[in-house]
Amino acid sequence: xxKIINLIIIFGLSILLYGCTDYKLVGEVEAxxxxxEYKESYTTTMPMIIPTGKTIITTMxxxxxxxxxxxxxxYKDVSTTINDKRLYExxxxxxxxxxxxxxxxxxxxxxxxxxxxx
Numbered sequence: 001x002x003k004i005i006n007l008i009i010i011f012g013l014s015i016l017l018y019g020c021t022d023y024k025l026v027g028e029v030e031a032x033x034x035x036x037e038y039k040e041s042y043t044t045t046m047p048m049i050i051p052t053g054k055t056i057i058t059t060m061x062x063x064x065x066x067x068x069x070x071x072x073x074x075y076k077d078v079s080t081t082i083n084d085k086r087l088y089e090x091x092x093x094x095x096x097x098x099x100x101x102x103x104x105x106x107x108x109x110x111x112x113x114x115x116x117x118x
Contacts, residue, residue: 021109023102030096031073031112036088039068073097075112082114 041064048061069088072081078101091097099112 021104023104023109023111026101026103028098029075029101029112031075031099031114033071033091033093033095033097034074034079035070035072036091036093037068037070037072038088039070041065041067071097073099073112073114075099075101076110078110078112080112080114084114084116086116087114 043062043064045060045062048059050059068083069085070081070083071087071091072079080099087097097114099114101110101112103110
């Protein structure tokens with residue numbers, strides 16, 4: 001039984017390590033704003049049933065979701081969505097924004113990352 005558990009752990013770790021990709025910074029590029037979306041803050045409430053000995057108490061659990069200022073940026077075939085109020089308020093559709101462009105060692109995976117300038 002211990003051997004099976006050890007094999008499962010080794011198999012799981014190998015899958016996790018295989019999924020890790022190292023990226024290197026290629027340089028700074030200009031990505032295009034392809035969409036902007038504002039989502040208001042909202043609260044969801046769910047009932048929770050808590051057994052307390054002989055009785056059951058039903059309470060409400062609330063979860064607050066903060067507002068979002070999503071800006072989708074695209075450079076070549078790579079896109080990303082940024083939740084940043086300053087960026088959202090300062091750009092329009094089709095504007096260009098400076099982002100860092102990263103690629104993996106084998107050039108199969110690429111990503112862009114916006115660094116806010118505060």
